Amino acid sequence: MDIRSMYYDELNEYILSLGMPSYRTKQVFGWMHEKFVGSVDEMTNLPKALRKKISDDGFIVLKEETKQVSKKDGTIKFLFRLYDGQMIETVFMKYSYGNSICISSQAGCRMGCKFCASTIGGLVRNLSASEMLEQVYAAMRITGEKINNIVIMGTGEPLDNYDNVIRFIRLITDERGYNLSARNITMSTCGIVPMIRRLADEKLAITLAISLHAPNDSKRKKLMPIAEKYSINEILDACKYYFEKTGRRISFEYSLVKGENDSSEDAKELSELLSGLNCHVNLIPVNPIEERNFEKGDNNSIQKFKLGLEKNSINVTIRRSVGSDIDAACGQLRRKYSVKV
Numbered sequence: 001m002d003i004r005s006m007y008y009d010e011l012n013e014y015i016l017s018l019g020m021p022s023y024r025t026k027q028v029f030g031w032m033h034e035k036f037v038g039s040v041d042e043m044t045n046l047p048k049a050l051r052k053k054i055s056d057d058g059f060i061v062l063k064e065e066t067k068q069v070s071k072k073d074g075t076i077k078f079l080f081r082l083y084d085g086q087m088i089e090t091v092f093m094k095y096s097y098g099n100s101i102c103i104s105s106q107a108g109c110r111m112g113c114k115f116c117a118s119t120i121g122g123l124v125r126n127l128s129a130s131e132m133l134e135q136v137y138a139a140m141r142i143t144g145e146k147i148n149n150i151v152i153m154g155t156g157e158p159l160d161n162y163d164n165v166i167r168f169i170r171l172i173t174d175e176r177g178y179n180l181s182a183r184n185i186t187m188s189t190c191g192i193v194p195m196i197r198r199l200a201d202e203k204l205a206i207t208l209a210i211s212l213h214a215p216n217d218s219k220r221k222k223l224m225p226i227a228e229k230y231s232i233n234e235i236l237d238a239c240k241y242y243f244e245k246t247g248r249r250i251s252f253e254y255s256l257v258k259g260e261n262d263s264s265e266d267a268k269e270l271s272e273l274l275s276g277l278n279c280h281v282n283l284i285p286v287n288p289i290e291e292r293n294f295e296k297g298d299n300n301s302i303q304k305f306k307l308g309l310e311k312n313s314i315n316v317t318i319r320r321s322v323g324s325d326i327d328a329a330c331g332q333l334r335r336k337y338s339v340k341v
């Protein structure tokens with residue numbers, strides 16, 4: 001049993017099934033999601049027997065295995081250990097508008113994107129809602145800081161772990177708990193079309209970010225195996241549907257890989273593709289990983305690409321690079337660690 005993953009009503013059923021009064025539900029939910037305690041012992045107003053039962057039933061807490069702190073900007077990359085020994089990465093970032101956290105949704109990933117370190121060892125398992133919540137809660141316990149924004153952009157494909165990710169979002173936005181606004185959550189996907197449509201129907205006010213990375217299907221197929229399954233047109237149709245249902249502007253992520261997708265023709269083709277769509281493009285200079293020989297273009301070519309899009313009235317920003325002095329590229333710390341162990 002994993003009570004940190006339970007919705008309020010499910011927790012209430014559990015509490016009642018133990019013969020406890022329902023005001024205990026409010027207390028336990030508050031300890032878990034409002035005060036985000038790291039141990040059952042801290043739930044001091046509960047009877048000992050209830051505390052023992054909760055802890056015997058398995059209370060999910062993440063343990064910090066190690067962390068890297070950027071000397072430049074205070075970015076912290078945590079490596080957390082899960083109950084079964086799996087390791088996951090979580091990145092805490094300070095911005096002028098508040099603190100953000102980038103969480104993982106799976107241990108490993110099976111999407112196989114060519115430039116990404118997280119997918120090299122394949123998928124190990126899905127994370128539970130409690131393991132996603134705990135990345136946020138543990139980071140707050142350790143840093144003593146509040147978290148204002150969550151991006152589900154760490155290791156894993158969130159739409160490949162749909163039910164648990166939805167549960168995570170509903171729990172972290174529960175007003176009886178941490179009560180984060182859904183508007184402060186961004187989910188990034190490589191573009192699993194039927195799941196984007198299903199997400200639209202949930203009518204959550206989260207921002208959807210699509211990892212596009214190419215202006216056409218043939219270039220996309222070279223970088224992302226998922227492109228064999230769903231075309232860019234199908235993705236864009238699903239994005240329009242998402243916008244219709246939620247009113248949320250779509251973000252597109254585009255990692256610039258030297259010589260692969262960063263020419264001025266690519267910029268032109270991309271702006272034609274996206275013209276008329278209510279969207280925003282986030283350019284990410286590719287973060288080279290040891291196992292592949294993709295290269296980052298120079299500043300000039302990145303600026304040129306940006307101008308190429310702006311010329312055609314596309315909203316575009318270059319992702320500010322934080323934590324460049326630590327292994328901030330997806331999956332690099334986890335990989336280093338699992339290779340070492």
Ligand code: SAH
Binds near residue numbers: 330
């Ligand atoms: N599976 C989801 C979320 C995780 S990846 C997705 O595909 O969107 C988060 C973002 O980082 C994605 O846009 C991904 O393509 C990008 N990314 C992964 N490795 C990268 C690298 N080495 N350099 C630049 N961007 C990378």
